[in-house]
Amino acid sequence: MGTVIFWIIFWILIAAVAFLPLYFIFLFINGLLFVNMKKEYNEDSKYFRFLLNNSTAIAVKLIRIHISLTGREKLPKGRFLLVSNHRSKFDPILTWHVFAKENLSFISKPENFKVPVYGRIIHRCCFMPIDRENPRKALKTIQRAISLIKNDVASVAVYPEGTRNYGEGLLPFHAAVLKIAQKAEVPIVVMTVQGTYEIQKNYPWKRSEVKMDILDVLPPEEIKGVKTNVLADKIAEMMLNNLEGKE
Structure with missing residues (x-):
């Protein structure tokens, strides 16, 4: 036997x-x-979304990542803008994995679309590159994100810090991305992620524990007409309190 x-x-x-x-x-x-990398897709692909979610689920199992999520019950039923802190390249991967049913499309740096295989898949799933060095192109990306939400194609996820933060606390926010929620008239879902920075150090010897907390949902009527820098300060304070264990 x-x-x-x-x-x-x-x-x-x-x-x-x-x-x-x-x-x-x-x-x-x-x-x-x-996938045509020269084409701008404005309709999500169920097929490529399945490939994205399925392959990510396999990777999460293989790398031995355990994710705990709190606050899912706070998620609105319709489309929304998700904002989070940014610590690791694993952040968006694990976020679209956890929110597979919500069909998130991320605003991301152009280099991510050159990643073999996955650059093409995320492009077909309406992920959007943003050129922060060119205000006109950046505005076009913001407008496209608004359109995706308004047309019920996908919810949109952004990292207001703009890049990965390897230190403590938060980097200064790019407040303009919050206009997406204001113009699309949808809620802002505020979330924090912890534990992703350690994944590379843990694998393959240890399992990684990742914690995601949905802190609050700011409804459209609450954010309407509010200056984005004021809104950014409020969201940053919320995130910092959670990251520092104050709530």
Whole structure:
């Protein structure tokens, strides 16, 4: 019996090792054949969204990441703007994994769209590159995000810090991104993420614990007409209180 179990486990491991490269090739071919990187997509693809969510779920299992989420019951039923702190390249990956049903499209730096395989997949899922060095192009991205929400294509996620923060606290916010919620007349979902910075250090020796907290939902009527810098200060204070364990 022991020998039989050994061989069963052996062939399962062989199958798993063989499966991953084949699956990666499958994703690569799909992206290459069916995604035009020069085209701006304004309709989400259920097929590529499935590929994104499915492959991410596999990766989360393999890397041994355990995610605890609090506050999901606060999520609005319709579209929204999600804002969060930003500590690691794993932040958006785990966020779209946790919010798979909500179909999030991220505003992201252009380099992420050059990542092999996944650059094409996220492009087809209406993720948006933003050129912060060019105000006119950045405004166009903001307008596209507003349109995606208004047309019920996807909810949008942004990191107001603009880049990953490797230190304590928060980096100064780019408050203009909050106009997306104001113009689209949708709530702002405020969230914090903790534990993602340690993933690279933990893998493959330790399981990583990631904590996501939905702190509050600011309704459209509450944010209407409020200056974005004032709104940014309020959100930053909320996040800092949570990150510092004050609430």
